[in-house]
Amino acid sequence: MRMSWTRQPFSRRHALTAATGLAAGTVLPLTGAPRAAAAPAQGPAHAAAGEYTNPVIWQDFADIDVIRVGNTYYASASTMHYSPGAPVLRSYDLVHWEIAGHSVPVLDFGAKYDLNGARGYVRGIWASSLAYRPSNRTFYWLGQIDFARTYLYTATAVEGPWNRLTTISTPYYDAGLLVDTDDTLYVAYGNTTISVAQLSPDGRTQVRTQQVFTTPSSVGTLEGARFYKINGQYYIFLTRPANGQYILKSSGGPFGPYTMRQVLLDLRGPIPGGGVPHQGGLVQTQNGAWYYLAFVDAYPGGRVPALAPVIWTSDGWPVVQLVNGAWGTSYPSPAVPPPPRQVTPMTGVDTFTGTALAPRWEWNHNPDNTKWSVGNGLTLRTATVTDDLYWARNTLTHRIQGPTSTATVQLDHSAMRDGDRAGLALLRDSSAWIGVKREGGATRVVRVGGLTMDSNWNTTGTGYELASAAVPGSRIWLRASADIRPGAARPGTFSYSTDGITFTRLGPDFSMGNDWRFFMGYRFALFNHATRALGGSVRVTRFELSTP
Structure with a gap:
């Protein structure tokens, strides 16, 4: 884990000096080909049978x-x-x-x-x-x-x-x-x-x-x-x-x-x-x-795991097996016994049945456990009176699946109160959301941008409306799509539906930055907070994370 760092000059062929004050602490550069095995041949861009592709998990771990x-x-x-x-x-x-x-x-x-x-x-x-x-x-x-x-x-x-x-x-x-x-x-x-x-x-x-x-x-x-x-x-x-x-x-x-x-x-x-x-x-x-499971800085999505085989030299040092001088996009799959079952996918649908949240969910800071419940969907009761989403308790987050994915939420907003804000965000130190505002007994779907923090993680912008539309009835479907391919700022888009079938884009694209200093990548986030008084609630009856 790093809070701050500076790249140091280094020559691959430079022999390092002994560590200061360490007896027999000689430092040896690892050069030349390992003596235990040869590197695998170049793999294809997409894994063939018996191969895996990196990253092995395209989520922020x-x-x-x-x-x-x-x-x-x-x-x-x-x-x-x-x-x-x-x-x-x-x-x-x-x-x-x-x-x-x-x-x-x-x-x-x-x-x-x-x-x-x-x-x-x-x-x-x-x-x-x-x-x-x-x-x-x-x-x-x-x-x-x-x-x-x-x-x-x-x-x-x-x-x-x-x-x-x-x-x-x-x-x-x-x-x-x-x-x-x-x-x-x-x-x-x-x-x-x-x-x-x-x-x-x-x-x-x-x-x-x-x-x-x-x-x-x-x-x-x-x-x-x-x-x-x-x-x-x-x-x-x-x-x-x-x-x-x-x-x-x-x-x-x-x-x-x-x-x-x-x-x-x-x-x-x-x-x-x-x-x-x-x-x-x-x-x-x-x-x-032997294998090495590392992470790759891949913002705006975060830091994602990649896997490579390792061999050991005859004198006991590990060597990562490369493909054309690089960490391979694909390698032969590890030879292991057949799995006893299929693992639970990190994408798909959650209807919030049962008595607890699935482990794919994490709250932004600790929740107020008196203000939420699951069973017949996820009920989020307002837990904070604030105009700042970064101060709002009970904001529930989900990692974004790379390289691109879409979160769709079905929201029952019939129990919202005046001044309440509820919806679906792309959450990081610069954030945006689509959701429902209740004002004067009227309900609008809004697209909000301009939620920002400074480098000390103090709020510098609480957001402003970029677009809005009237919302009939008590249900709405909200959708956020995120492109988290690394190397540049990437777009996030927002849309809504009143029938769950036809979606309408709302507002401009949101630019998700790829700076590393917040460390965690962008997440999808479900929220409901009050700006006037507590007492309102919303119910999320369905969440789906899908990939193209």
Whole structure:
């Protein structure tokens, strides 16, 4: 996870000096062809039978940690100010993924995460770690919040319930949790200065922490630690944001000494217009093959996962298998057992039946749970009196599917009150929406733009109407289409329907920017807030996310 960074000058052929103050800490550039296997041949633009294409998930899942437990793969990702936080993804083949649950059920880290007097935009759940401990058959999630302390959550199933096990006063920045073969818990963490901590057997306290590596100035920043023990040696996998990946190796134990090699730098990625794959994790399949699941900066959509095979040199260093000198658009599919079932699609229809939201949904900050319900559709009662959507509680978000996708919502607005605003937004630090305004007993569908934040995430624009139309009846269909191909600002469009069949465009295209500094990509968002008094509500009876 990065808050700010500067690209450092680097020569691929330059031999780096030893890390300052580290005994035997020599730094070796990784050059030449690996001795274990040859790179695969050039793949087609679209996967043939027995191949997969990148990105394996074209949705916003960043700072990935990935593990395998038996025949199942799990991954965790950053969610910042969205709640619940730290989604757990599940796959049986490393290619097809579903969202199984969230490791952090509520962001109970202070009032700002409730939009109570302060806001937590671009805070909250950053790069964190997911691990499994065979001795007690328990999943562990570990991450620091607000540079203040570290939180550790556990569950016996990724669907939950997840419970907080402990807090630790040391903030383990960009942590990687290792369950060693002797069941000891270690954490690698830090930015530029990399440390390792040992936890108590129950995981509740810190036993020891020690600096193990200082990044050479010629490399710049290293962070995003992932911690492994492979063939008796310890590895700390580190990212150089946002264009490189490095690895430290120790034969002397978890506290070092460590040597370093470059894994990749300025590598062409698999998404046109996107960035360099980095800051992910290594995982081994059941048959011994290794893969690297990284993310690609791909704004305005966010940071999306890409998968590549990895081999190891005879002296124990990982090498990403390339296609014509780049991270491949396609590779042979991992050889794994047949899946026990198909994973749940991340697109499709939700009619909000049952007693809980599907895990594909996350709130913008914590919701007021007295003001929403599911069962017979999703009911959103007004939870905030404000003219600023960025302050409105109970705004429910859904990731956008790339490269282009459309969200369509059926909305019953009969219980809205004067001054209420409800609708469907494209939400980020510059936002727009289509929705319903109730004023003087009359209802209009409006297209609103000009919702903006500054670089400190303070509101600089609360929005203004760009177009409107009268709305008969009590139901309306709202639609937002988003192009999130990276490399440039992309258009979002809005339309509405009174019968669910014929849609009418409303207002101009909305330009979705591709700046990285908000970190999270654009999302579709359902909202209902009051500008005068609480008491109104809307009901979403159907949400559909579709692709061309």
